Each structure stands twice: as structure tokens, then as C-alpha cells.
Amino acid sequence: MATNSGQATAGRVTARERLLAAADELFYNEGVHTVGIDRVIEHAGVAKASLYNTFGSKDELIHAYLKSRQDRIAGYIQIAVDAADTPREKVLAVFDGQIAAYAESGYQGCAFYRASAESRPGDRIDLTARDYRAWVRGLFVDLAERLGAPDPELLATQLHMIYDGNGAATRNDRGPGSNAVAKATAAVLLDAALAHA
Numbered sequence: 001m002a003t004n005s006g007q008a009t010a011g012r013v014t015a016r017e018r019l020l021a022a023a024d025e026l027f028y029n030e031g032v033h034t035v036g037i038d039r040v041i042e043h044a045g046v047a048k049a050s051l052y053n054t055f056g057s058k059d060e061l062i063h064a065y066l067k068s069r070q071d072r073i074a075g076y077i078q079i080a081v082d083a084a085d086t087p088r089e090k091v092l093a094v095f096d097g098q099i100a101a102y103a104e105s106g107y108q109g110c111a112f113y114r115a116s117a118e119s120r121p122g123d124r125i126d127l128t129a130r131d132y133r134a135w136v137r138g139l140f141v142d143l144a145e146r147l148g149a150p151d152p153e154l155l156a157t158q159l160h161m162i163y164d165g166n167g168a169a170t171r172n173d174r175g176p177g178s179n180a181v182a183k184a185t186a187a188v189l190l191d192a193a194l195a196h197a
Contacts, residue, residue: 015050023065028111032062032125033118059124062115066128069111070135076101077139087147088190091159092183094139095166099179102170109171136160149193162186 022044026035037058041048055061077097084093112129119125140156140163149155162182169178 015044015046016054018044018046019051019054019061020064020068023061024068027062027065027115028069028108031118032065032115037061062125063128066112066115066125066132070132072104073098073101074135076104081143087143088187091140091143091147091190092186094143094159095163095179095182095186098163098166099170102167107170110167133160136163144193147190147194149190150196151193155189155193158189159186162189 019040022040026040026043037051038048040061041051044050051058051061055064077094080093080097080100081090084090112132115125116129119129137156137160140159141152144152144155144159147155162185166178166182169181
């Protein structure tokens, strides 16, 4: 009897999960300020009180939506980096993880850029988008240090710009072809950095 109850609980989708799934779909496709909170609640099929009891406000729901996007992207990138053998290959693998995450989400542009374009400097949404950018930059700094680059911060900044460009090209060119160019460009940067090590 306890096992059946446990299985039922494990199979039940919580109000939080339903709200996040609805937010992920609606906010990503239509915009964080375009979509009203009532629409998210209706799409999730939960009581209005569920949103406020779970997240407290729309801004906190947007924050949770963006953080869940970051976690998914980070997961794809970590899998790609872990599968690579050398420090150089690990840096280049970031771009493979980036494209794998985009493919999974039906990529229509960076969720963080889109949300921050609708935000005010310093508000909760803007800070969440900045946290994501800091995470990407920090990842590149860490990998550049492991690579033995003489100036990991500079190399990380350059790689981050390629990462940004890869995302924009994937969105605007409607395909993953930019990834090969991004990786080739990153490889040139890595070789140049190591030549001065």
C-alpha cells in the first residue's frame, strides 16, 4: 500500500512544476512582460493562489524560469565538457553543449537576452541575466586556467564573445552550422594564447 502511494506521489506533477513548464513555454515564446500572470496560471491549470504561495510574485516566477533555463544549458555543457579528454578539447566542447541545449529547446534566441531586453537595469530579471553571463564567463575562465593560458580572463572574454555570436548566428541563420565556425575560431584563439604561454 505504501509503495503504491509513493508511486502515485512520484508520478504527480506539482503546481510548481506546472507553473514553471507554462512559464517556460509562454515567457520564452512570447516575452516575460507580454504574457500576463493570469495566462500562465490558466496554461498551467492551477489555482491562482498556487503561484503566489509557490513563487510570491511574477518576478520570482520569471527568475525561476530563467534559472531553470540556465540549469538545463549548464547540464548540456557539463556533459560535453566531461566527455572531452584534453583541456583544449574541453574548451571547444562548451560550444557543442551550447548547441545541444539550443536544439533541445526549439531555440528562438537567448532567453536571457530576450528577458533582459524587457527589464530595467538592476531589477530582478536584469540581475538574473547577468548571473547567467557571469556563469558563462566563469566557466571559460576556469577552463582557460586549466589550459594554462597566460591571461585566462582575457581568453575567457574572447571565448564568451564567440559563445554569444554562436547563439546569435544559430538564431538568425536558423541552423546549427555556425557551431563549426565558432569552434574553429575558438581553436585559433586557443592556439594563439598558448603560443604566448
